[in-house]
Amino acid sequence: MTTAAGRIDSPPDSVTDSIDVARVRADFPILETMVHGKPLVYLDNAATSQKPRAVIDAIMRYYQGTNANVHRGVHYLSETATEDYEGARKIAQQFINAAHSREIIFVRGTTEGINLVAQTLGRTRIGAGDEILITAMEHHSNIVPWQILCEEKGAKLRVAPINDNGELLLDEYANLLSPKTKLVAVTHVSNALGTINPLKRMVELAHAHNVPVLVDGAQAVPHIKVDVQALDCDFYTFSGHKVYAPTGIGVLYGKTALLESMPPYQGGGDMISSVTFERTTYNKLPYKFEAGTPDIAGVIGLGAALTYVENLGIENIGAHEHDLLVYATAAVSAIPGVRIIGTAREKAAVVSFVVEGVHPHDIGTILDQQGIAIRTGHHCSQPVMERFGIPATARASFAVYNTRGEIDALVGGIQKVKEVFA
């Protein structure tokens, strides 16, 4: 079958799959797009996910019906906007099972969440000779903010190594924890390899040294159930746009005691309780960290997206994506000359691969001509590429609306790559 309709009419992807993928696809208007005359096969979900109608409608409803600034008006629109904005905070709180809604700080995305912690907790608690521990599979956004801080403070960045499958070497990680370690910053799921880290154990080990742990959850939240209380991590941050919400909005979760002990990130409106020229008293949590008029529409869209995910069930989404991962791993690795990079036992729905003799950029162009969108390049993870001795990979990453038929299209696309370069 080569039509989009053909793909979605194919039988359920597996007997255990409780996602009705045809209905889900109907929720995403963009999936009807034709690219170069072919139905769009969108397999670049680790870069950003597409948005369901529920999210697009929620943003439109806000701008058409309830647009006003939050937290200050006494008028109807402002009260309604504030209610929706704070309602989304509650939704986010429940989504990651935070103990209090005040522990949910709205930020622009994961990158800002990490920078916020680096510039507040980092700048006040990390000094010369101290160490920050990360892993060898971090995204640049969980490397560079710490490098900036280390340079400023004379601190040292330590890196826990990974094995050839792309799995963290837990013993090496444990050995790197010491009285000098002041913070662990680690990704929950690797964007380039798909590896799911043993977070609970990593947090326990860090806490045994009284070291707080920040988790980059950008690639985890769309795919696996996150319970920050069960993980016992101190900070957890994620981006909305990878979990079906708009770009420009994300969440930083932090434990109340830590957030209260930290200085503000930015000064401005909304983050103060009183201001004189002599002295400013900061607002309580979470507003202390939300200076200026926030991205109200983005927050409302995020609330709608997380509700959409809740309604489908994150476990059901994870099971559907796991089926796609298993199917794609077998199909792609069966192609002669194709090698999958990142073969961890615990993996999210990411298939990074290289084709012998063909640069990933050329793979990307040839697949695009067939309507297939993947990511090619170093995935903002140059140290990971270096670890595997490759300049780049091609990466297919899956979401709830993807089908086995689309993976068949990917496999056909890779065959075409091989034909062109034969």
Place this chain on the structure above:
Amino acid sequence: MSDLRDLYQDVILEHSKAPRNFRVQPAADHKAEGFNPLCGDRFTIYVTLDGDAIKDVSFQGAGCAISKASASMMTQSVKGKTMAEAEQIFERFHDMVTGHAEKPAEESDLGKLTVFSGVSEFPVRVKCATLAWHTLHAALEGKQDPVSTE
């Protein structure tokens, strides 16, 4: 739909698999490093001059088929030319791959380099086709900092 064969012409594929002048010149007069941060392509261009003429030019590095073939064919096209002539070829080449050429590719005097005219149909690949040329330009100008296409 743009035809893939417009981009991946046989000559381009052949050069990408067996690049010409693909070697280091330890005693080169001029060298520069070019880098495309988007995809990680990275080349070093080596130039040996004889007065104003390019006596020898070679390259080393890694990149996609388009960037590698472009580097390979560039070395062939500028060898023996003066620096000014090389810059002129670059200008015409740049116009062709960005779709700004006034004349059709076959009337452009670019010779074999016209196989890259299909690149203009693939705007995101222009940087691949021009990376080696930008790097050659930097090498001739004696720039110390690596060239970036971003």
